[in-house]
Amino acid sequence: MAVNKLFFAGSGGQGVLTMGQMLTYAAMYADMNATWLPSYGPEMRGGTANCTVVISTDKPVSCPLIYEADNVVVMNLPSLIKFESLVKPGGNLFVNSSMIDQKATRDDIHVYYVPANDIAMKLGNARTANTVMLGALVSVAPVVPVEMIYKIMEKTFSGRKAHLLDINKTAFHAWGKEQ
């Protein structure tokens, strides 16, 4: 993998921007080059949110903007409808099937249906749905080493948030275990 382009979309509060940031941190810790670019606008909780992550293993990232993505994560239905076309042929689409009851329409891409919210609820913390999804993504497309995801988790979930570390690590592997 020289360059991997990823795109995360959902509604505000679903942890979409955080998923992209975790991945960008992990790439930096692994001495890769990376950019994280959020959509921005007059937005609010419950509105749409998305971010683009470009990871380059050797050269600096030439462009933080993308016209197609190797991996796309959609957390709600409007995002599936809007961004299914962004997946490049042969690329991966991760659909949060807890929130999206429709199927993807393309047959030239790999589609993974991940019931992220249901898995998170089963684990006892609904707010780990984005970690479940990120884990699914990394297990299918190992764009960053898992240890580096652990490293950013350990930095994020420290101090007052330390009790959230174990559940997030479990959530990260939860979908992979079910497969």
Place this chain on the structure above:
Amino acid sequence: MSEKVLMKGNEAFAEAVIRGGVRFYFGYPITPQSEIPEFMSRELPKRGGKFLQAESELGAINMAYGCGAAGGNGFISSSSPGIALMQEGMSFLCGAEVPVTLLNVSRGGPGIGSIQPGQADYNQVTRGGGNGDYRIPVFAPASIQEAVDILYEAPSIADKYRNPVMVLADGLMGQMMEPVMLPEPKHAFTSEEIPAAKPWAISGSEKGERSVVKSLRLQPEVLEAHVEHLYEKYAEMEKELEKVECEGLEDAEVVFVAFGTMARLAREAMELLEAQGIKAGMIRPISLWPYPYRAFDGISQKTKAVISVELSMGQMLQDINLGVKGRVPVRLIHRVGGMLPTSLEVVEKTKKILEEVR
């Protein structure tokens, strides 16, 4: 040796000027750079500095005028329409020879426009919107690291020439995150050190001659001599501050000219074109004033077109034409209003242009 950190553009810009010696911030919030005043209000008081939210952009630039006249290293950030409001102040700062570091995180225009990225401030920042004969050096970095490195040096450049210095970023750079290495903090002048470091400043020192900082010169011969003096300074800046990055000009069939984020987009378009057998080169002006006209002498005889890739209706074309001097056809690929082209779009439009000029 500092370690790599992941920072949002706006926060990295603010950290860089603090490390470059800035201790005073004046501003008024405006998207897409409001993280800067937020960061400054939190960080400056911790580092012996002062944060002041002005009542308007006019207030902010004139507070910076006062701060600079007193010898302080001030910093102002805003976005396009806010920078427009500060033009009068910039003319006064240049006339009075007061240093300040300015940052424009530009958005779509004209007027209040949109909050999405734009580059249509090119004429505003390179030609100036204030009155009189004056110049402001403008740097347009293409990555957060380059922006950090330039903003770190900007306060020293402003002090050296006793002139404002501007950095032009765009909304994309302000909002994106990228790993950066932060430089070691420079020494910031304390108020006790200012009289010796800046003897021209109104520092309240009782010793020595009276300092006068002003732009008003009622006698024509005095003002004429002053403007001539300013232009000797600007000639020095033209010699010393020009910055450009050229790539693959030797055998390029097409040469892109782009700055800021658009240079990164053009960079990717070069790779895509090369995969299709079309050699593309790039001239990336890092200083927009002084503009790197001489870089265009490096364009080879094989080049069939020079293409400006801009988020404006082609405001940089005038400078490109001054550099190209009619040797090669000059064309434009643009989007405006906060819309962004993709690298694929640039590739397709480039191929059309090449067919047309062949």
